[in-house]
Amino acid sequence: MKRTKINRTKQFQDVIKFELIKFLRSRKIRAALILTAIVPLLIYLLTNFLLDSFISQIYSDSGIVNDYQIFVNFILTLSLVNVIMFGGDSLTNDFENKTGYTLFINPISRTSFLFGKFVAASIAIISFNILFYVLASIFSYAKHSAIPENALLSLVFASLFSIGLLSTSFALSSLFKRSNMSNIAFIFLWFIVVGLVEYFLVLAEIKPWWSLTYAAGIIIYIFEVPYPKDSVIDIPSLLIPGQSQTIVNLIPEVNLSIGVFLMYIIVGLMISVLFYKRKQLN
Amino acid sequence: MSNAISIKCLTKTFGDITAVDNLTLDVPKGSAFAFLGPNGAGKSTTLKILTSLIKPTSGEAHFFNIDALEEPHEALLQIGAVVESAEFYPSLTPSETLDYFGRLRGMNSDKISRNSNKFLKLVGLGNWSDKKIGTFSRGMKQRLAIAQALLHEPPILLLDEPTFGLDPRGMVEIRNVFKDLTKEGKTIFFSSHLIGEIEEICDTLAIIDKGQVLFSDTMKNLMKEFKTDDLEEIYLKTITESVR
Numbered sequence: 281m282k283r284t285k286i287n288r289t290k291q292f293q294d295v296i297k298f299e300l301i302k303f304l305r306s307r308k309i310r311a312a313l314i315l316t317a318i319v320p321l322l323i324y325l326l327t328n329f330l331l332d333s334f335i336s337q338i339y340s341d342s343g344i345v346n347d348y349q350i351f352v353n354f355i356l357t358l359s360l361v362n363v364i365m366f367g368g369d370s371l372t373n374d375f376e377n378k379t380g381y382t383l384f385i386n387p388i389s390r391t392s393f394l395f396g397k398f399v400a401a402s403i404a405i406i407s408f409n410i411l412f413y414v415l416a417s418i419f420s421y422a423k424h425s426a427i428p429e430n431a432l433l434s435l436v437f438a439s440l441f442s443i444g445l446l447s448t449s450f451a452l453s454s455l456f457k458r459s460n461m462s463n464i465a466f467i468f469l470w471f472i473v474v475g476l477v478e479y480f481l482v483l484a485e486i487k488p489w490w491s492l493t494y495a496a497g498i499i500i501y502i503f504e505v506p507y508p509k510d511s512v513i514d515i516p517s518l519l520i521p522g523q524s525q526t527i528v529n530l531i532p533e534v535n536l537s538i539g540v541f542l543m544y545i546i547v548g549l550m551i552s553v554l555f556y557k558r559k560q561l562n
Numbered sequence: 563m564s565n566a567i568s569i570k571c572l573t574k575t576f577g578d579i580t581a582v583d584n585l586t587l588d589v590p591k592g593s594a595f596a597f598l599g600p601n602g603a604g605k606s607t608t609l610k611i612l613t614s615l616i617k618p619t620s621g622e623a624h625f626f627n628i629d630a631l632e633e634p635h636e637a638l639l640q641i642g643a644v645v646e647s648a649e650f651y652p653s654l655t656p657s658e659t660l661d662y663f664g665r666l667r668g669m670n671s672d673k674i675s676r677n678s679n680k681f682l683k684l685v686g687l688g689n690w691s692d693k694k695i696g697t698f699s700r701g702m703k704q705r706l707a708i709a710q711a712l713l714h715e716p717p718i719l720l721l722d723e724p725t726f727g728l729d730p731r732g733m734v735e736i737r738n739v740f741k742d743l744t745k746e747g748k749t750i751f752f753s754s755h756l757i758g759e760i761e762e763i764c765d766t767l768a769i770i771d772k773g774q775v776l777f778s779d780t781m782k783n784l785m786k787e788f789k790t791d792d793l794e795e796i797y798l799k800t801i802t803e804s805v806r
Contacts, residue, residue, distance in 0.1 A: 305653035387635035
């Protein structure tokens with residue numbers, strides 16, 4: 281009997297190629313494109329024409345860095361949305377839509393398949409991050425004739441954060457049979473569980489350094505030179521006009537946060553591989 | 563005659579339910595082997611185990627001398643399969659889908675392209691090769707499923723209700739494809755409810771119920787034993803006796 285050696289690296293590359301083709305032809309790519317293009321434009325219009333006086337109250341210096349930080353704040357939400365769109369159903373749709381019945385009867389390694397899907401989703405998400413930063417930079421240049429230092433570094437951090445989120449999405453997706461369930465679990469985890477825990481820890485002045493969303497602060501703070509330290513700041517009260525309120529500003533450390541991003545990527549992928557390999561088409 | 567498929571003491575349980583119960587079966591090389599049984603008899607579960615879609619609770623399965631459970635990828639190279647109602651990525655075309663699957667099977671581009679054209683024509687999708695699958699009917703997807711099973715020209719075909727969703731003309735066309743394949747010496751393991759279809763294509767048969775093989779032999783011996791050439795009568799008699 282003639283035995284054929286399957287090239288796993290080639291399979292991995294083929295999965296990336298066909299996943300990207302599927303993304304390019306999907307409605308979600310158009311949705312992500314519209315969202316990524318419209319939001320910076322809206323931020324630019326709102327901050328420069330409609331809310332200028334309010335913004336200048338909050339930020340003493342409405343210079344290039346603060347203006348850019350207003351844009352970049354949105355990258356966290358954009359990442360969450362894009363991860364749900366491009367990664368949320370990655371490991372469930374072949375089981376849910378029964379495409380697995382024609383796919384997994386091929387001698388494909390589940391690990392190569394998972395990594396191929398992960399890289400393809402990462403490429404899609406990072407492409408939208410790049411587009412977002414390009415647009416933010418264009419608007420920054422239009423107003424200040426300059427782009428802030430460290431914009432590229434911020435983009436790298438934002439991309440690491442997005443991949444970390446994607447990895448957790450893959451891990452959850454590998455545990456569930458239906459995309460709806462894994463997406464609900466993902467939103468519940470990041471918006472409710474981690475959000476609340478982080479909120480109370482910060483109130484107690486404890487740094488939630490292990491949290492991906494807390495570590496994501498470096499995407500925004502990296503523009504400030506020198507890099508900021510923990511502080512107590514007064515800002516105008518949103519509830520009582522003319523009064524101020526005190527907030528404790530706990531700043532994530534750059535190196536530790538990069539480590540946190542990497543830890544989420546690695547652990548998330550390990551969990552995904554472990555459970556995805558066991559998934560059966562019952 | 564050597565066996566293309568050997569199944570030994572195969573068992574699969576889902577909680578309290580035993581879908582496949584100590585099933586033992588040999589499929590001779592070059593035979594058109596029918597796997598006949600009522601709904602829930604364990605036919606699809608057996609095919610899913612053979613195609614590595616699910617893992618058995620216990621037992622063995624071999625394609626020629628390859629252990630399908632220990633070396634699933636090597637075993638999958640020996641087979642082409644149509645399992646359940648086939649679904650494909652709707653944004654891809656049949657050509658792209660076969661290109662994808664051919665690559666996953668380690669085929670070179672020339673062979674993929676040649677076989678893609680050949681088998682899409684054979685199943686009647688020659689003019690649809692560049693149309694998105696999302697626009698296809700159930701029957702067209704089933705034709706594509708058959709084309710993907712043939713793509714790498716495997717020696718064994720595992721077919722679960724392969725004419726499901728096809729119109730009467732399509733059924734005749736596809737049956738003729740299978741008949742030609744048996745003439746070429748391929749081994750066909752064919753699960754179906756359609757007794758007429760089985761009579762037309764298969765020369766050997768196993769009747770299964772409650773996960774167990776009730777009878778397995780050549781069509782000729784079966785008819786001799788039951789003293790009738792009416793397969794439907796034989797089937798109903800076997801199943802009724804099994805229920806008692």
